[in-house]
Amino acid sequence: MEALGIYPGYLIAQIVNFLLLFFLLYMLLYKRVFNMLDERKQRIKQSLEEAERVKQETVRDEAAFQERMAQVERERREIIAQATQEAMKLREDVLTKAQEEARQIVAKEREDFEAQRQQAMAELRRQALDLVVLTTRKVVEQTTVDEATQRSLISEFLAEVGELE
Numbered sequence: 001m002e003a004l005g006i007y008p009g010y011l012i013a014q015i016v017n018f019l020l021l022f023f024l025l026y027m028l029l030y031k032r033v034f035n036m037l038d039e040r041k042q043r044i045k046q047s048l049e050e051a052e053r054v055k056q057e058t059v060r061d062e063a064a065f066q067e068r069m070a071q072v073e074r075e076r077r078e079i080i081a082q083a084t085q086e087a088m089k090l091r092e093d094v095l096t097k098a099q100e101e102a103r104q105i106v107a108k109e110r111e112d113f114e115a116q117r118q119q120a121m122a123e124l125r126r127q128a129l130d131l132v133v134l135t136t137r138k139v140v141e142q143t144t145v146d147e148a149t150q151r152s153l154i155s156e157f158l159a160e161v162g163e164l165e
Contacts, residue, residue, distance in 0.1 A: 132157050 132154060 128157070 136150060136153065
């Protein structure tokens with residue numbers, strides 16, 4: 001083997017050196033490198049698990065947000081419907097009150113008109129009676145009329161006045 005340039009003493013020394021170097025590297029660096037790689041692998045695994053957990057939380061939060069938005073929309077619609085109903089009821093109440101007030105005003109005006117009419121009729125009767133009395137006096141002054149004729153004339157006059165009403 002020496003003819004090939006391989007010397008058995010050097011070869012054994014290099015094999016021993018290689019094994020010794022391999023053993024030292026294995027003891028000093030190999031465990032540290034593998035431990036570091038294992039730690040990195042573990043951190044990556046934890047990061048992926050954390051990312052998955054955050055993704056699931058995000059999905060849950062999004063679903064909760066959508067549900068809350070739907071609930072807010074339902075509440076908004078209920079509030080609008082309730083406000084619309086209250087506005088319609090208020091409108092009906094105002095309209096009813098206005099109609100009642102209008103009826104009361106019309107009834108009061110009718111009562112006032114009837115009272116004025118009654119007063120005018122009473123005034124007309126009084127004036128008619130005054131005219132009857134005045135006419136009767138003039139007739140009595142000019143002619144003597146017996147009491148029966150006087151009563152007959154007054155009755156006729158009152159009947160005519162009654163027809164005027």
